[in-house]
Amino acid sequence: MTLPVPTEPGRDAAASRASSTAPPTTDDASSPSPAGTERRRRGRAAAAARWLAGRVVGGVVVLWAVATMVFFAIRLVPGDPAEAILGGPGSQASAEALALVREQYGLDDPLLLQYLAQLGRLATGDLGTSYSLRTDVGALLLDQLPGTVVLAACALAVAWLIALGTAWWATLGGRVAAAVSSGLEVVAAAVPHFWLGSVLVLVLSTQLGLLPPVSTGTPIGLVLPVVTLAVPVAGFLGQVTRDSLLDAASSPFALSARARGESTSGLFGRHLLRHAALPGLALSGWAFGSLLSGAVVVESVFARPGLGRTLLGAVTLRDIPLVTGVALVSALSYVVVVALGDLAERLVDPRVRAS
Amino acid sequence: MSVLTDTRPRRTSPPRGRLRVPEVLAAVALALVVVAAVAPGLLAPADPLAVSPTDAFTAPSLAHPFGTDESGRGIWTRMVHGAGASLSIGVVATLIGTGLGVLLGVAAGFGGGRLPGRVADVAVSRLLEVMFALPGLLLALVVIAFTGPGALPATVAVGLATAPGYARIVRSQVVRVRRSAMVEAAVVLGRRPGLVLVRHVLPNALAPVVVLATLGLGQAVVWASSLSYLGLGAPPPAPEWGAMLSAGRLYVTSAWWMTVFPGLAVVLTAASATVLGRGLARRGGGAS
Numbered sequence: 001m002t003l004p005v006p007t008e009p010g011r012d013a014a015a016s017r018a019s020s021t022a023p024p025t026t027d028d029a030s031s032p033s034p035a036g037t038e039r040r041r042r043g044r045a046a047a048a049a050r051w052l053a054g055r056v057v058g059g060v061v062v063l064w065a066v067a068t069m070v071f072f073a074i075r076l077v078p079g080d081p082a083e084a085i086l087g088g089p090g091s092q093a094s095a096e097a098l099a100l101v102r103e104q105y106g107l108d109d110p111l112l113l114q115y116l117a118q119l120g121r122l123a124t125g126d127l128g129t130s131y132s133l134r135t136d137v138g139a140l141l142l143d144q145l146p147g148t149v150v151l152a153a154c155a156l157a158v159a160w161l162i163a164l165g166t167a168w169w170a171t172l173g174g175r176v177a178a179a180v181s182s183g184l185e186v187v188a189a190a191v192p193h194f195w196l197g198s199v200l201v202l203v204l205s206t207q208l209g210l211l212p213p214v215s216t217g218t219p220i221g222l223v224l225p226v227v228t229l230a231v232p233v234a235g236f237l238g239q240v241t242r243d244s245l246l247d248a249a250s251s252p253f254a255l256s257a258r259a260r261g262e263s264t265s266g267l268f269g270r271h272l273l274r275h276a277a278l279p280g281l282a283l284s285g286w287a288f289g290s291l292l293s294g295a296v297v298v299e300s301v302f303a304r305p306g307l308g309r310t311l312l313g314a315v316t317l318r319d320i321p322l323v324t325g326v327a328l329v330s331a332l333s334y335v336v337v338v339a340l341g342d343l344a345e346r347l348v349d350p351r352v353r354a355s
Numbered sequence: 356m357s358v359l360t361d362t363r364p365r366r367t368s369p370p371r372g373r374l375r376v377p378e379v380l381a382a383v384a385l386a387l388v389v390v391a392a393v394a395p396g397l398l399a400p401a402d403p404l405a406v407s408p409t410d411a412f413t414a415p416s417l418a419h420p421f422g423t424d425e426s427g428r429g430i431w432t433r434m435v436h437g438a439g440a441s442l443s444i445g446v447v448a449t450l451i452g453t454g455l456g457v458l459l460g461v462a463a464g465f466g467g468g469r470l471p472g473r474v475a476d477v478a479v480s481r482l483l484e485v486m487f488a489l490p491g492l493l494l495a496l497v498v499i500a501f502t503g504p505g506a507l508p509a510t511v512a513v514g515l516a517t518a519p520g521y522a523r524i525v526r527s528q529v530v531r532v533r534r535s536a537m538v539e540a541a542v543v544l545g546r547r548p549g550l551v552l553v554r555h556v557l558p559n560a561l562a563p564v565v566v567l568a569t570l571g572l573g574q575a576v577v578w579a580s581s582l583s584y585l586g587l588g589a590p591p592p593a594p595e596w597g598a599m600l601s602a603g604r605l606y607v608t609s610a611w612w613m614t615v616f617p618g619l620a621v622v623l624t625a626a627s628a629t630v631l632g633r634g635l636a637r638r639g640g641g642a643s
Contacts, residue, residue: 189626190629192577192581192621198603202611285490288490293490296496311496318501331485
């Protein structure tokens with residue numbers, strides 16, 4: 001199994017799980033007595049509660065750490081925070097204006113006090129005011145979030161379709177198909193989003209006039225951004241999916257299902273699909289990262305409003321509250337997405353549920 | 356033999372030692388990029404910064420095989436001279452990433468069951484979790500928000516962004532090797548921990564890192580060029596692939612060659628690194 005640089009917590013565990021060769025089976029009903037069923041159900045509820053609690057605590061710790069690192073990073077870099085609030089060193093702010101900002105933002109207080117005040121504000125959901133836009137960061141991000149979520153969700157769906165499709169084709173089509181799809185995956189995974197986006201615009205919009213070059217908000221305007229975002233992710237997903245599909249297709253349980261008279265599509269849908277999807281699901285945190293990083297680029301290429309473009313603008317203008325806000329939203333989404341991926345893995349693979 | 360294509364036995368992959376065509380092609384492509392980086396004058400004798408307004412926006416021709424940009428500078432010349440900047444950003448970022456990854460991974464994995472080791476493990480693992488929560492370009496962008504744009508900040512930012520992935524792998528490798536009989540024997544024989552680490556654990560734990568670094572090099576080049584494209588990396592007049600693409604962005608409809616060719620260079624470099632990395636992995640580098 002060859003993976004992209006695996007940057008996924010729980011991957012090690014997932015790999016060791018996947019290495020046990022037993023195929024997924026439904027829950028074994030070894031003790032049919034009502035008391036046993038009751039005990040098992042209670043045990044399962046407790047396990048689910050423990051799982052949820054662990055996720056919530058882990059998520060809060062991650063958010064706290066992100067907030068802390070960002071807070072102290074501002075103090076570590078050279079430059080006056082008050083000056084940054086007024087638009088950076090180029091702004092030529094007067095001494096009175098600087099003093100006013102220091103007073104207003106409490107920048108003369110002891111560092112620890114500032115830190116605790118900042119954490120207190122964050123805990124109540126107050127993300128502060130953007131330096132560059134002078135608006136409430138929380139409201140701004142809520143406004144920008146749906147665009148990015150729609151883009152990323154569509155791209156993820158398309159990426160899975162492409163990955164499973166090519167894996168299926170590579171398994172069925174023999175050596176030539178396997179070689180071609182493997183080559184396509186490597187190239188797809190290596191293509192930078194911004195270049196793919198530009199080339200697609202060049203060919204499909206400028207030359208053929210089929211699709212709008214900028215995202216217009218209509219479904220048709222979503223096609224190019226979604227495809228651009230999906231292709232590199234599909235390249236990575238395809239690599240892991242194909243390997244695991246090939247493994248499953250040549251395992252004894254596939255042969256026995258075949259011997260029972262299972263059709264090719266039935267074998268794929270009922271037996272192999274679970275195996276093919278597992279390594280991809282274990283990489284869901286990684287896929288999320290790729291989609292979100294890609295969104296920064298894609299939203300900028302297609303002039304689409306969203307979190308990514310907001311972050312890019314904030315980084316360019318060094319708007320620290322806005323950067324902090326996007327970082328916190330991204331970290332929170334990451335924790336949620338990894339939990340969902342874990343949940344999906346449990347649904348697909350009974351071995352994970354049993355352990 | 357697969358039950359899906361069971362008409363004839365599937366030929367398994369060729370023997371380990373044999374060279375495959377894609378790997379040879381990838382090696383040739385990377386060698387070309389390295390030559391361009393080390394001695395650009397060999398492949399493109401012209402000056403990449405010399406402005407010649409009368410030649411602006413000429414389509415690909417014999418004199419300018421990949422066309423010219425808005426100032427009449429040859430795209431081919433600038434691509435060749437840009438290889439050094441783009442490749443070194445990728446290589447340095449990968450070195451930063453792997454270096455930091457090895458440091459963190461060893462700190463987390465080598466301590467073992469005693470208390471200081473466990474504390475280090477928990478602390479590093481938590482730190483990695485936080486870094487994973489700002490995946491990919493996000494961490495790089497947050498770093499640049501503090502440092503300001505530029506080639507050096509972009510390099511460091513990409514290096515930092517790739518570090519947690521390496522750290523996780525190194526940690527699991529170090530833990531695996533530390534539990535081996537060989538290390539146990541060395542400890543029983545009274546070797547000092549530092550010596551055990553350098554002589555036994557690191558040589559065995561780092562093999563997969565070499566493979567992953569080769570795979571990661573492509574990713575680092577792509578990310579660095581993305582940052583340049585977004586205007587956060589190398590500043591525009593420099594012939595760097597991402598910066599060239601960023602300049603071509605304004606003229607994408609009228610001068611397609613300004614966008615297509617530098618991008619192909621990025622894709623070619625990244626794909627070659629991936630193919631070579633997978634080849635190394637198959638030859639028993641040890642990754643997965």
